Amino acid sequence: MFAGWYFWVPKIIGFNYNHFLAKLQFWLLFIGVLLKGSTFVIKDRLYRRISTNRRNSQFEPEEFELFFENVNKEKRNIYKQLRKKSGVYLFINNHTNGLYIGSSTNLTSRMVSYYYYTNNQNPSKLVIIRAMKKYGLENFSLAILEFCEKDACLTLEQKWIDHYKPKYNVLTVAGNSLGYKHSIDTINILKEKLSKENHPNFGNVTSPETRKAISDSINNFYAENSHPRKGLKGLLAPQYDIGGKFVFCYNRQGEELIFPSINGARQYFKVRWSLIKKNIDKNNWITINGQDWLIQSIPKQN
Numbered sequence: 001m002f003a004g005w006y007f008w009v010p011k012i013i014g015f016n017y018n019h020f021l022a023k024l025q026f027w028l029l030f031i032g033v034l035l036k037g038s039t040f041v042i043k044d045r046l047y048r049r050i051s052t053n054r055r056n057s058q059f060e061p062e063e064f065e066l067f068f069e070n071v072n073k074e075k076r077n078i079y080k081q082l083r084k085k086s087g088v089y090l091f092i093n094n095h096t097n098g099l100y101i102g103s104s105t106n107l108t109s110r111m112v113s114y115y116y117y118t119n120n121q122n123p124s125k126l127v128i129i130r131a132m133k134k135y136g137l138e139n140f141s142l143a144i145l146e147f148c149e150k151d152a153c154l155t156l157e158q159k160w161i162d163h164y165k166p167k168y169n170v171l172t173v174a175g176n177s178l179g180y181k182h183s184i185d186t187i188n189i190l191k192e193k194l195s196k197e198n199h200p201n202f203g204n205v206t207s208p209e210t211r212k213a214i215s216d217s218i219n220n221f222y223a224e225n226s227h228p229r230k231g232l233k234g235l236l237a238p239q240y241d242i243g244g245k246f247v248f249c250y251n252r253q254g255e256e257l258i259f260p261s262i263n264g265a266r267q268y269f270k271v272r273w274s275l276i277k278k279n280i281d282k283n284n285w286i287t288i289n290g291q292d293w294l295i296q297s298i299p300k301q302n
Contacts, residue, residue: 002026059092064143072137075115079299082107087147088156091168093131095139100128100168103157105150111142112246112299116258130170247276250294252285265295 002025010016051238059069065082068074071091085107091100104110117124118132132140145160197203233256247265259265263279266273269288276295285292294300 002029004014019239043186051211059143060160061143065146070138070139070227071114071142074142076299076301078111078142079108080301082111082144084297085147085162086150086153088145088160090143090145090155090160090164090166091128091144092141093135093139093168094141095167097137098131098168099156099164099166101160101164101166103148103153103174107144109246109301112258116260119258127170138279140207240254245297247280248299250296250300252292256300257275 007024008015026260055118061069065087069083071078086103086105087107088101088103089107091102102110113131114129115137117126117129118137122135126131146156148156154174161169161172161174216255245261247259247262249259249265257265257268259268262273262276265276269276271288275286275288279286279295280297281295283294285294287293
């Protein structure tokens, strides 16, 4: 802009200007813009650093028994430090400050499940897993609030839930709702309230045509749309990976594959179940689909 100004204005108005002052004005403006831009960049970086520190300032690593700043990068160290230990743990979302508190009698196995379900493509109903998928494991820190005996885990978990009131814990009571049963009195009250004419569908009769139409619609939907449990039977049904034994597979390049059960590994490699079972913890390399693998029931130690 100034180059055009200095070139054309004298030709238009017929007057020359002082070349020294013009060059001085140009360089002062040029240097000033650079200084202002660099100052903005420096301030922006400082602001981001201060903001990050403020986000994490509510916790200090010294507060905890153990602290892992980056769950993704420190996976090996987490496996090593928590092996054969039970206790109460805290996940910290460094992006939102969201918290999750849990406990386990086998912390290594519990951490393995978090890595597996977060990296799994299937959707999860767990709030903490959905958060880990959304923000990435690199944005989560892990703190061990305290180690404990196995029979004391739930009591201590409840203590820390009451203390922190974590956002990601759906239940405010330590443990889970699996296996929960209503009392006999509650069941009788529900039966009385929802019996006969009080039942939502009282008096409604579904015609055979309607039942057939519903059945056909469901069949057509699943014929055209995929779903996570389509075609899965037996151990691969909704009970898949529940109660299974984790399998860790390593190739010669150091790559790691984690499966929630022997059946999961068998399905991935498309081999017989017995091949995986017989070679677990044998410390022998086996060739599967043209590649050498080492199969273990515990994570590989560095």
